[in-house]
Amino acid sequence: MSEAVSFLNGAEATHNGVTVRDAGPVGMVTLRGDLSAAKLKTAVKKITGQPVPGVRKSTVTGGKGACWMSPDELLIVVPHAEAAAAVAELESALAGGHFMAVNVSDARACLTLSGGVAAREVLAKIAPVDLSTAAFGAGDFRRTRMAQVAGAFWLDDAETFHVVCFRSVGHYVFGLLENGAKAGPVGVLA
């Protein structure tokens, strides 16, 4: 087994105080099922140490947690090496019920975007989302469109955005964000 390589091998770029980074390999599991079922709640808690996130929320902290993807889908986030184990855990915990757990760690690219308000504005250049502090805060999670591709992001307590998109377009999203950062602040969001 050789080293896991992420879409841009950890590339990073900083312009005007905004930093875009390939977050490297991240463990991700798509979990589909009845999000209100006790078994599922327990399993998620066991794996992530967090309760099942609320609607359009993320519980990811320190590389572990889950994001609310849709009424019957979560994205479980764990260290890359633990993804397979997480799937196995879910398989056994939910055995017998109707659910699906798929390791999608390598199907997606993860980026981080930091730089406070300036970072919000960079994201607001490509996503039709109200990113004012009042409208989008720590723990919020949003699936949306980023320029010409689908993507998702959540904001952590450190005002850092974690952006997720399909692996094959990771470099495109990285390019969009870097381009937006280069262009400089808009000076609107606060």
Next chain:
Amino acid sequence: MKRYSVFAVAREALRYHTGWERAWRSPEPKKKYDVIIVGAGGHGLATAYYLGKNFGITNVAILEKGWLGGGNTGRNTTIIRSNYLQDPSAAIYEKARSLYETMSQDLNYNVMFSPRGVMMLAQTQHEIRGYQRTAHANSLQGVKTEFITPQRVKELVPIINIDGPRYPVLGALWQARGGTARHDAVAWGYARACSDMGMDVIQKCEVTAIRTEGGKVKGVDTNRGSIDCDKLGGIVAGNTSVLTEMAGFRVPIESVALQALVSEPIKPCMDVVVMANTVHGYMSQSDKGEMVIGGGTDGFNNYTQRGSFHHIEETVRALNETFPIISRLKMLRQWGGIVDVTGDRSPILSKTPVEGMFINAGWGTGGFKAIPGSGWAMAELMAKGHSPLTEEFSMWRFGEGKFIDESVAAGVAH
């Protein structure tokens, strides 16, 4: 009718143009006509014109709820071509194209048909095969087209970027006798000619009901009284469903918004029409110098003549890439029209469940180029009950699964 010519203009100039008569009369509706055409757009007027010219049927009224030529005829990007893949399409579009060649003379009205050439860019291997297939089909259909090299493309369109980073130009399907015409002039020329044959072009006359008796059409009720007729032609594009509902039957048509835009006028820099289907953009330069650009259709039913702006963005994005110089031109005006799209995106020219009633609709995004051919064929269908040109375009083909699908050759109908 006073003939138009340079001499007439000169003669009139001497009396300050006080002697010009109306281009078309503005009569009150009669009680009865042999034929009523609903819709004074290009297709409706052309149908009336050929009813008179080819079949001597002149006791005809053309009813228009607004102003003639005010629908898609006056809103489209005026591209004329006949390089279609399927035989029935190629037949009617080529008929139309050939009639455009002599329309100015036939109507004694300069419609400015400009056979400057239409080019459809091939930017993927799949498109190359698709357009080569079309070229082969055209060669057996009597439609003159050829597949040309990127170098030839560059010669014909110096401002094009043939080796863009994303979609290099790999070749193009070229129809040298395709081109453009002045859209308003087509409607006005036909209206003038119809009026001159004694037909009544009646504007601001909205049909509110269709009267039938024992499954046969009797006439229509309008905001200007009810009018009888032996035959009725419904040629109202985006409003077709509204009209057929009055007649109590349904057609496989949905109405959606299609958008277009023009740039500010600049000196001539592009002499041909270019269509780039992979990136969804097409562009030509009008005689005024404006770059005329067609956008995409919305995915939802719409009667507002306003579309969603992101389609404009997609189109302009594509053209900035294909023609880098236009990035520094400005969009002067954008607008929308309501197009009628059928189940296979090909038109319907057909009898209907109502005896004596005919419909001509479903031209979608490609109607202007077909106007004279459509009118010619529709007139034959209404006069004789059948026409080889309309045979395959029956409204019943959907039930049989006998489609006329043009999308297959990567070609779009603009």
Next chain:
Amino acid sequence: MLILECPCCGVKSEETEFHAGGEAHLKRFGPGSTDAEFEGYLFMRENKRGVHFERWRHVNGCGKWFLAARDTNTLEFFGFYPAQTHEPPQDIKDKISAKHPGWSWREFQ
């Protein structure tokens, strides 16, 4: 540029997050159906100038399909509801009745 509100994830966002899916509440006809029934199912769409029931998918979002009632003449939305139903909810029908007394659409009114 429409605004839609996804009843599945609660996001209210612009059209570009969504994908329009044509007429809603179609009854599928398969083997054993008559030619007329099948043609109707596949091709004969409602195309009213006015109230229209239609399908949308939150494609750049939660990925769920949902249904909406919209006026094709004004683009006003009367409401959004989940796709797993055979007819529009009463509250939406009432909203429509308030604007268009006596409206009807296929078998609904």
Next chain:
Amino acid sequence: MSTRLSNGGRLVNKAKPVEFQFNGKRMKGYEGDTLASALLANDQMLVGRSFKYHRPRGIVASGGEEPNALVNLGQGGKFEPNQRVTTTELFDGLYATSQNHWPSLEFDVGAINTHFARFLPAGFYYKMFMFPRPFWKHVYEPFIRQSAGLGKAPKERDSDTYEHFYHFTDVLVIGGGIAGLAAALEAAQSGLKVTIFEQTHHWGGRAVVDGAEIDGKPADDWVKDTVQTLEGMENVTIRARTMGAGVYDHGYVLGYERLTDHCPDQDGPRHRLWRIRATQIITATGAIERPLSFAGNDIPGVMLAAALRDYVVNWGVSIGDRTVVVTNNDDAYRTAIALVDAGLSVPAIIDARTDGAGPLADAARAKGIRVEMGKGIAKVKGGKRVEGVAICLQAGEGAVIEEIKCDAVAMSGGWSPVVHLWSHCGGKLIWDEAQAMFRPDPSRAPTGDKGQPFVAAAGTANGNLRTAAVLEDAVAQAKAAVKAAGGKPKAGKAPAGSDAEEGAISPVWLMPQGAPIQLRMKSWLDFQNDVKVSDVQLAAREGFESVEHAKRYTTLGMATDQGKLSNINGLAILSDALDQAIPQTGTTTFRPPYTPISMGAIGGEARDELFQPIRKTPMHGWHEANGADFEPVGHWRRPYAFVRSGESVHDAVMREVKNTRRNLGLLDASTLGKLIVKGPDAGKFLDMMYTNMMSTLKPGKCRYGLMCNENGFLIDDGVVARIDEDTFLCHTTTGGAERIHAWMEDWLQCEWWDWKVYVTNATEQFAQVAVVGPNARKVLEKLGGMDVSKESIAFMEWKDGQIGGFNARVYRISFSGELSYEIAVPASQGRAFWDALLAAGEEFGVMPYGTECLHIMRAEKGFIMIGDETDGTVIPQDLNMEWAISKKKEDYLGKRAQERSYMASPDRWKLVGLETLDGSVIPDGAYAPAPGDNANGQRNVQGRVTSTYFSPTLGRGIAMGLVHKGPDRMGDVIEFTKGDGTFVKAKIVDQVFYDKDGEKQNV
């Protein structure tokens, strides 16, 4: 003689001189100048030529409504045609040239047209140039195109960048005059999010020029204070140089911010396109002054009265020493007073009204200005600039009473509210008889997503011309907007405004009212397009009675200013000609944008590398570094072939086929769709999706399946592997992954929502490599790991395990006819696995191959390819694939459709193999003609080619095609078009050309 005044100019900074060039002439201006004020300060009255007659054109306005003064601006990658000088801020080194003339601005050959003007009335081109026929394209049209078109086409690629920005606000105020500022302040005090845009770089609009007072202080001070207050508020976004370009459905607004047009050397985007969602919109867009229609009103030096005032007050520029003012309202008197106060001479104010002038007239008289009531201008004298005016009775037919020498004329026909943004999305207008203007009808505002009104006009844009009324209206509209946006307006009154009383306007659409044709032919309505009063009257006479017809026939209002100055005057003339009231005639449709916006801004960041996403597999980097000739497949780029130095692409393809058949080939198959379908009903579900029976597939086995749409046509194919009792992995085509995933979700969510099935698109989780060729097994055995022998994993089986230390899922499937393994590893290790295969494969003659090699090998085997054998009109039965259609199933998607008469017809074209008699390759897309013509004179056809290649394996051309009753005609020879009018003969044969018994793949 226009010049810079020694004093005045509230916007220019005389401490900062700026140098610029116009038509090669070096000129001086100041910081704060527009190009317009700077040109006028340099006595450049003549700035362009009109569209049709190439008449001399001077600056007529001071803002975005300017129809005449358009220039080519900048050079090289920054060149831009048709730039309005009135909205172009001056900067050091600005380079501009005038447009639409040859050889020069002063001497333009095209001006000959003006002498033929009489022969070129509205729509003349519809009536001539018809004979001889070929002349239109080759003679007439080129001439017309050349003489039209205004600015030059840019030559170079745009050197600037652009960006978009999504903005959300409760209340959006468009316009930074006193109405906009008052409205914004009022709304902001409610605490809601407020955004205010001003298109110029200075605030306050007209009021600051006209010396109104607000809350007891000069408007200028009130504006400064208010702007400062707004800038200090957290909930307020305030932007100058930003135009509200268009209002769209559901409160979507385009804002057009010009970031570096005034400082082109600064880094960063040139324009920013704001995509705004506003709950409520207030359009405080002011009003535009109307010209008067008198003979010679287009001569340089004839200017809108308020514009003339702007140049004096804002930029300290005088248009002439002696200015005659002509008006039908009181506002123009302000211009006369401003001029006299600036030490300039006003020989006379010509007022078309017989009486009714208010205190401003008295003030003018008090300053010794001669006021002539009931008079009009019969004719302006001069060519390239004004020399004087001939005065007549407004009520008469133009008999000259007196001639007055002057070098400028200030005209005012009253004011038209800017209703564009109100109207873009369906807002309706009412005709205000008293003020002779169209203004918004508050009872018919544009409606939003809930049917609620979402646009309100305020201030002058709402028909209020007096300062006090403007402010009251603005505050009232703001309070209403706040309520509508769900906020709580703060109690409190509007700022108190005061200005001079004004007498009533009396509409004047033609001057003098009885002007004869000779004068009407010289009275311009549309200065840029050369549309005159006589043209509109001609249109009416010829039956172009709809305002849209008249517009299109005369081109009135179709110029780059979109009729901002001409529309109302034009439709008044039309109404008069038709003897109907103005509202009965109505207006043309207002369409976005308000003034033109750059294509660059519309495209935003989407250029070059960011034009469109390019999807890359984990091995993409290797492909790029190793001569891959890419072809786009969807948004993917797949290697078409790996070209080595000295090779043509064709050579490379031939080499790849031969090597794969003889030794070992590798294909990056990562782009193939991989959908995981799981649940107790998964089998039942796939039985509906596929024509085949999938529910009977055993775990560990693979089955090739076909998918049709409900219309019966083939839409996708691929190998399905059953993972366990309720889990399947469905391979789709490269283009099919997203499409088929959505297709499955559609059916599960909207039709069979009670079925227990989940689907996930795992396409990109895996890097997949096809290891193909006689040495395939050898290389895998060398890498070591799982047993890949025939006994362990037979053809059409799959297995999980390890290969060379990589976790792998191995499918024993073949699209080439060779011994073949498709191996999926985690994407994060795809590149490493690829490298390992290359290294281990070296001794076995490994060579990667591209999509063209793949196509040839599958064609040699007679395998169909979605997109080649299918085109959206082909059903599986056409491809003789009944073997893949389960007879046992009652239903599957497309089954009913395939029972329709035309689909079941024996006359359909069916798939066969084709062999040219001479071994040549049938051209792509060739058709097979049949004897005779059809009813439309088209040659009958009996088939077409779907795939055609030179087979290096067989050393000859091979093809597949759809032929009428093909399978029943084995051995027949038919002809195919070669494209050059000749034909090639081909024999109908079996479609499998290579290894018919499948011995090679099954070892």
